[in-house]
Amino acid sequence: MVSLDVTETSKSLAVAGGYVTFFGVFSYFVKEKLFVSEALIALIVGIITGPVALNWFNPFEWSEDQSYLTHQITRVIIAIQVLFTGIDLPAKYLKKEWMSLATLLGPIMTTAWFVTSLLVWGLIPGLTFLESLVIGACVTPTDPVLANAICKGRFAEKHVPLHVRNIIVAEAGANDGLGFPFLFLAIYLILIHEPTHPQHNIGGAIGEWFYNIIFYQVTLASIIGAGMGFLARKLLRFAKHRQLIDHESFLSFGIALTFFTLGWVGMIGSDDIFCCFIVGNSFTWDDWFRLETEEHGFQDVIDQLLNSAIFLYVGAIIPWSDFTKYGLAPWRMVVLGLLVMLLRRLPWVWALSRWIPSLKTTRESLFAGWFGPIGVGAVFYVQVALDALPEDGTREHLREVLLPTVYFLVFTSIVVHGVTVPLGKSAQMARSRTLQFTNSQSRTSTNTGFVSSNDRISRLPPPVMIPRTDSPVSMRDRDSTMNGNQTTIKFDDQVSAGMSNNNGSKSANHSRSNSRRVSLDKQNNDTNTNSPSTSSTAAAASNNEHRRNNDPNADQGEDYGRETAADRMKGRIWREGSHLVKESEDGEKVTILR
Structure with missing residues (x-):
């Protein structure tokens, strides 16, 4: 007799597989046309299909210890994401951008911790400030899973400069492992009141924190990660050059x-998350592995599956019933969520932007300050805190409100950051339509003869554009004037150029935006061909021609002289307020033109 076998495993696989399949059919339209965050959709589907609504799958029935299960799932997901983040960064990125990362991971992260803790202390009743520091530490790190989702896709690649995307994901990868010092400083100060704890004074707690966390976890993890990444890179290059490794193993390396890394560093009790990030950076320090694998899209496939799975899971385990218990109230949670989004990070990134060389303009500082999402990393740190806090009843209220408060902040961040891009894009499209309508009305009025008395209509014939075959002038010489020969460059407000790599390989994060022309209009006011400047220019051209004829390697680029004007024109140019900003092909050099 045929019987149904409706197990929790079968239901979970059906929901996860059905979501990935159905969403995949419309994924391009949703992400590239509607600009809706993939994490937001997965979270909503997890809430609907989870135990709070349809109950199609219930993670609370997967294991008797659901907290341990959540801890291990989030640990693996974050480790994979931070190592892939390290691999995706340009060569020697930590060395080049050390000052930007030091500012973001030092004063900004510390300020965000204290500000969030103050908000929690003021809005969650019954907590001491020391207990609030524990909750604030859980949501201080920027989530690498959500950061990757924000910094990828057509909208990000078209509108967000590459150097901004790089610094966001680099900070997210680093500070997710650096959340331990903030969390355990508060926990060690709490544990000094426990009779079973060896330290019973503040000095002893600080010393224990330095030894266990700063030295054994952070410093040791950095040393291990740098060594492992170096050895792995040398081993893989040896195997590749000797043709000892097949294609599939190379991609899954x-x-x-x-x-x-996660397994054996976790066994010795060090910071395995931060170690994975350092391993990824050291492994691709010379950019070789990233350039070898970027065309295959293996990491993007893994990102897609992991993001879908983890946010389905998080949506299903959100403790909705706890949001009204333990002295909590919906209005308190909503106010707390909004204030944390506004004050946790945004003002401090903007205020300290002068010490963040990666952020060149005010708009870039505001963007990087706003997009510091709270996500899977916070869920991970909640479980770490619950394991470390005493269970003798002395901190029972903290244990009760810790999980619902952090989960509500995670939910708020996913929703707010998930709808930011669609709302911003809708506002931009509405403004464009308004400008188009205004311009069409103005043209209609002009054509019908109804012109305002303040308008002036030129009766001169329109200018004639003379086509030129000259090479584009240098950006540096855009305002140069030489004996009446004036060179002018006219930029469109949205000028951009596609970034391509001269060595035949393109970066995974390089912009795919369409190239637009930079129009050059050169007006010659002096037609005297016998002037000294013209003669000197002709002589210089003759010398260059003579050099090219006698030296076949003369045009090989920077090895034999200055870069050409065409090389300097490559990159991406956009208008930032009243300034024109140019980004190099690799996204590492940004120059304010005027």
């Missing part, structure tokens, strides 16, 4: 390295 990164994720295998993640599991190996």
Whole structure:
């Protein structure tokens, strides 16, 4: 007799597989046309299909210890994401951008911790400030999973400069492992009141914190990660050059390295999350592995599956019933969520932007300050805190409000950051339509003869554009004037150029935006061909021609002289307020033109 076998495993696989399949059919339209965050959709589907609504799958029935299960799932997801983040960064990125990362991971992260803790202390009743520091530490790190979702896609690649995307994901990868010092400083100060704890004074707690966290976890993890990444890179290059490794193993080397690092560094009790980030940076320090694998899209596939799975899971385990217990109230949670979004990070990134060289303009500082999402990392740190806090009843209220408060902030961040881009794009489209309508009305009025008395209509014939075959002038010489020969460059408000790599390989994060022309209009006011400046210019051209004829390597670029004007024109140019900003092909050099 045929019987149904409706197990929790079968239901969970059906929901996860059905979501990925159905969403995949419309994924391009949703992400590239509507600009809706993939994490937001997965979270909503998890809430609907989870135990709070349809109950199609229930993670609370997967294991008797659901907290341990959540801890291990989030640990693996974050480790994979931070190692892939390290691999995706440009060569020697930590060395080049050390000052930007030091500012973001030092004063800004510390300020965000204190500000969030103050908000929690003021809005969640019954907590001491020391207990609020524990909750604030859980939501201080920027989530690498959500940061990757924000910094990828057509909208990000078209509108967000590459150097801004790089610094956001680099900070997210680093500070997710650096959340331990903030969390355990508060926990060690709490544990000094426990009779079973060896330290019973503040000095002893600080000393224990320095030894266990700063030295054994952070410093040791950095040393281990740098060594492992270096050895893995040398080993893989040796195997590749000797043709000892097949294609499939080569592509999966990164994720295998993640599991190996996570396993044995976790066994010795060090910071395995931060170690994975350092391993990823050291492994691709010379950019070789990233350039070899970027065309295959293996990491993007893993990102897609992991993001879908983890946010389905998070949506299903949100403790909705706890939001009205333990002295909590919906209005308190909503106010707390909005204030944390506004004050946790945004003002401090903007205020300290002068010490963040990666952020060149005010708009870039505001963007990086706003997009510091709270996500899977906060769920991970909640479980770490619950394991470390005493269970003797002395901190029972903290244990009760810790999980619902952090989960509500995670939910708020996913929703707010998920709808920011669609709302911003809708406002931009509405403004464009308004301008188009105004311009069409103005043209209609002009054509019908109804012109305001303040308008002036030129009766001169329109200018004639003379086509030129000259090479584009240098950006540096855009305002130069030489004996009446004036060179002018006219930029459109949205000028941009596609970034391509001269060595035949393109970066995974390079912009795919369409190239637009930069129009050059050169007006010659002096037609005297016998002037000294013209003669000197002709002589210089003759010398260059003579050099090219006698030296076949003369045109090989920077090895034999200055870069050409065409090379300097490559990159991406956009208008930032009243300034024109140019970004180099690799996204590492940004120049304010005027």
